Amino acid sequence: MTTSSTTAKSGGARVGVQKFGTFVSGMVMPNIAAFIAWGFITALFIQTGWLPLLGIDPVWVQQLGGWSLDPEVTNTGLVGPMIVYLLPLLIANTGGRMVYGTRGGVIGTIATMGVIIGAGIPMFLGAMIVGPGAAWVMKKIDALWAGKIRAGFEMLVDNFSGGIVGMLLAVASFFLIAPIVTAISNGLESVIAFLVDNGLLPLASVFVEPGKILFLNNAINHGVFTPLGTAESLEKGQSILFxxxxxxxxxxxxxxxxxxxxxxxxRASAPGAILIHFVGGIHEIYFPYVLAKPLLVVAAIAGGATGVLTNVIFQSGLRAPASPGSIIAVLAQTPPGSIVGVLLSVVFSAAVSFAVAAVIIRAGRKRDLEAMANGDDALAAAVAKNAANKGKDSSVGDLLGTGAAATGAAAATSTATKIQNVVFACDAGMGSSAMGATVLRNKFAKAGIEGVNVTNKAIANLDGSEDLIITQDKLTERAEQKVPGAIHVSVDNFMNSPKYDEVVNMVGK
Incomplete structure (x- = not known):
């Protein structure tokens, strides 16, 4: 456990990269439900969707899919408008709110309309830039006359200044930002097309798989592949990038x-981790296993590249993001023509990573058995390293029952302030932190502790109201910077950390 008196540590490049990745993915992740809704609408109603393929194509299906054969029906359906307008505007609004609250969200949305109309294509990248950028501009302009407005005129000034600034930013986005972002988007699409056309896309796994282990998975998936994949899916009906x-x-x-x-x-914790990873879709659960034997990143890369290559060969993909990365979510977004390819990509990637990992694990099995006989907890050390490298919450350390990163002082720690608000904080504010919150709530209930609120949040959303914050080891530093006055507890895994019993004892005093 660390407290507010803990000496501040230098964040370094890793923390900086994680913060940037968190900000980028933070604009997309809260809106994933909208992406999935768009994916379902696309899967069901477009001309090559499930319903038309099954022969169910009444006028209303054609209208919703935007492909009506009736010349008198001129509507464009839901698919096009949702991806061109709704999804980018949701991203812009979320990004604006992250910078300047509701006002920032409104201004960011207005300005992003300029990019959308100016580009004429889905502007996810433009929304990520203009949304928070416009909110920042509005925030700086409001600061110029903050506290100087005559009483009674505040609303008038706020509304007109927001309207004028929003209008100017929308016009500027139309003429200046849209062409630049369009060129960037076209450049990125050209790079992806080059990799696909030349069979080089599997090489992306060389960067993606190690990045996941460093807890950049949300930034990579939702910050890069989701926007590019959604645009490709609109054009082709699916995307391998998902x-x-x-x-x-x-x-x-x-x-x-x-x-x-x-x-x-x-080994003992692997069955539970498999269920959480494969069915629950929380990939963070296997990261500490890789860090227990860092050479296993080779297995992850080999498996990832195999899956990508399989999808390239079968020309398969998903209609919309699979979030979380559960096999259930994957299959739900798989179009009919890609079912075989997608299933084989999962099977083949698992088989290859298993084969490579088996060689690596068996090579060190004798040494591991000797270490275990000597009482060395290699897993706890690996979980601590995982937490340190990731800077984000994972589920394996707790699942394994190791609290490597936390010190043993939790039970002895006391605070003059009664603990009423306990928060599990992670990079995205969902997934493993939500499971950790559930575990602790159950422990409080069994201990008869009432009146303590246990929730989960993204670190970026911590607001100072938290009395005790539980984070993964690597994320504790960021949480301390965000809320230095709270009690901070570091765990290696959110699933079953022994530190939870210490927290229960501390809160119950």
Whole structure:
């Protein structure tokens, strides 16, 4: 456990990259439900969707899909307007709110309309730039006359200044930002097209898989692949980009290798981790396993590249993002023509990562058994390293029952302020932190502790109202910077950390 008196540590480049990645993915992740809704609408109602393929194509299906054969029906359906307007504007509004609250969201949305109309194509990248950028401009302009407005005129000034600034930013976005962002988008699409056309897309796994282990998975998937994949899906009906990071196969293979060839807690915890990873879609659960044996990143890369190559060969993909990366979410977004390719990409990637991981794990099995006999907890050390490298919450350390990163002082720590608000904080504010909050609530209930609110949040959303904050080791530093006055508890895994019992004892005093 660390407290507010803990000496501040230098964030370094890793924390900076994580913060940027968190900000970028933070604009997309709250709106993933909208992307999934668009994916379902596309999957069901477009001319090549499930309903028309099944022969169910009444006028209302054609109208919703925007392909009506009736010349008198001129509507464009839901698919096009949602991806061109709704999704980018949601991203812009979220980005604006992150910078300047509701006012920033409104101004960011207005300005982003200029980019959308000026470009004429889905402007996800433009929304990510203009949304928070316009909110920042509005924030700076409001600061010029803050506290100087005569009483009674505040609303008048706020409304007109917002309207005028929003109008000017929309016009500027139309003429200046739209052409630049269009060129960038076209450049990125050209790079992806080059990789696909030349069979080089599997090489993306060389960067994606190590990045996931460093807890950049949300930034990679939702900050890069989701916007590009959505634009491609509108044009082609599906995109392979949705499966580069979200494929659960590589992680499944590694966990299966530990189940078969691992020793100690790593092997004992593998079945639960497999369920959480493959069905629950929380990929963070397998990251500490890789860090227990860093060479396993080779298995992850090999499995990931195999999955991508399989989808390239079968020309398969998803209609919309699979979030979380559960096999259920993957299949739900798979179009009819891609079912075989997508399933094989998961199977083949799992098989390859299993084969490579099995060799690596078996090579060190004798050494692991000797270490376990000597009482060395290699897993706890790996979980601590995982937490340190990731800077984000994971589920394996707690699942394994190791609290490596936390010190043993939690039970002895006291605070003059009664603890009423306990928050599990992670990079995205969902997934493993939500599971951790559930675990602690159950422990409080069994201990008869009432009146303590246990929730989960993204670190970026911490507001100072938290009395006690529980984070993964690598994320504690960022949480301390955000809320230095709270009590901070570091755990290696949110699923079953022994530190929870210490927290229960502390809160129950």
């Amino acid at each position: 499966l580069i990071e979200a494929n659960p196969g590589p992680g499944l293979g590694i966990l299966l290798a530990f189940l078969v060839f691992g020793v100690g807690l790593l």
